[in-house]
Amino acid sequence: MKYVVTFILVFAISIAIGQNVESEIGFIYMKAEYLLETERYDEAISEYSKVINIDPSYKDAIGKRATAKYALYAFSGVKSDIMESISINGIDANGVRLLGLSNSNMGNHQAAVGSLILANTLFPKDKEVLSALGTSALKSGDHRACKVLEKTSSNDDGKRYVSTICANIPKAKPSKKRGSDKTKPSTTDGVNTRVDDIVTNDPKSKNTDAEKTDQSQSKDTPVVEEEPEVVVDDVVNEIVIDEDLTIIVKNGLGSRRIIDQPSILLLSEKAGQVTVDICVSTAGRVESAKLNESETTINTESLKSLALRKAKEFWFGRGDEECGTIVLVINGG
Numbered sequence: 001m002k003y004v005v006t007f008i009l010v011f012a013i014s015i016a017i018g019q020n021v022e023s024e025i026g027f028i029y030m031k032a033e034y035l036l037e038t039e040r041y042d043e044a045i046s047e048y049s050k051v052i053n054i055d056p057s058y059k060d061a062i063g064k065r066a067t068a069k070y071a072l073y074a075f076s077g078v079k080s081d082i083m084e085s086i087s088i089n090g091i092d093a094n095g096v097r098l099l100g101l102s103n104s105n106m107g108n109h110q111a112a113v114g115s116l117i118l119a120n121t122l123f124p125k126d127k128e129v130l131s132a133l134g135t136s137a138l139k140s141g142d143h144r145a146c147k148v149l150e151k152t153s154s155n156d157d158g159k160r161y162v163s164t165i166c167a168n169i170p171k172a173k174p175s176k177k178r179g180s181d182k183t184k185p186s187t188t189d190g191v192n193t194r195v196d197d198i199v200t201n202d203p204k205s206k207n208t209d210a211e212k213t214d215q216s217q218s219k220d221t222p223v224v225e226e227e228p229e230v231v232v233d234d235v236v237n238e239i240v241i242d243e244d245l246t247i248i249v250k251n252g253l254g255s256r257r258i259i260d261q262p263s264i265l266l267l268s269e270k271a272g273q274v275t276v277d278i279c280v281s282t283a284g285r286v287e288s289a290k291l292n293e294s295e296t297t298i299n300t301e302s303l304k305s306l307a308l309r310k311a312k313e314f315w316f317g318r319g320d321e322e323c324g325t326i327v328l329v330i331n332g333g
Helices: 002-037 041-054 061-071 075-089 093-105 109-122 127-140 143-152 156-164 203-220 301-311
Strands: 237-242 245-250 258-260 272-280 286-291 322-330
Touching: 002 041, 002 061, 041 061, 061 075, 061 093, 075 093, 093 109, 093 127, 109 127, 109 143, 127 143, 127 156, 143 156, 156 258, 272 301, 286 301, 301 322
Parallel strands: none
Antiparallel strands: 237 245, 245 322, 272 286, 272 322
């Protein structure tokens, strides 16, 4: 009897503790919701974190914390929260949207396109999703967004994407219908007629034997093919941003049309230049960027990192795969 009473007491205490924990976590969650709705994002993140520390699977606390982080432009934290939420609760519509938007804002454009296309089907009137899709599809040269953006391209990136990427997708050729083969020899009274049996009054036919002779002679004569002349692009494209910064595109890319260039704000007391060697795909995307140390005269790591990052954000017109140089000329102030 003593053990039964002890068990009942322990069970009752456990229920009471559980109810207290549930009550506490519910109160914290409601507080976090209020802070999110009133745009007090830092405080909301703090309260959602308390909920998650107690129970990571509680309602949509991780997803709501990701929403608050997105409002503060903490895109890496958003992505981390969404991936954690997927592992616990599975994927939801808001998670798809935030994952696509965060990847786009972080420059992970290829990864962003798939999520943003799905987000567009879930939120077809979401202008932020469409804008990010236009930007990421343009930057990555991804053809998957053509069907969406050809109908709904409303921002400049979307329009540029449709005009430069979608317009160059080859259309499928119609398949041949069976029974329409026109290469069969014609027949007269059931007898096949060979080509060399046909008599013609065409005066050109009289030269047939001579042409055959010329062709046989030409086969014995070696033909020397002339190598195509290599055209070197030595144009220097100078873009003045402001009194402190000038961008120079050269060494093979100077004459190539620039569709989009990143905004660059520099605050530097040092004067000099940072040189980046880049290679561009046929679609116009910068595939690689490497610092040219020998032609860089400023040894500030932050400026070098900025130049590399911004060089990758340039977008050129379609053309051959080409390499060239981007130089940031800094006047200093």
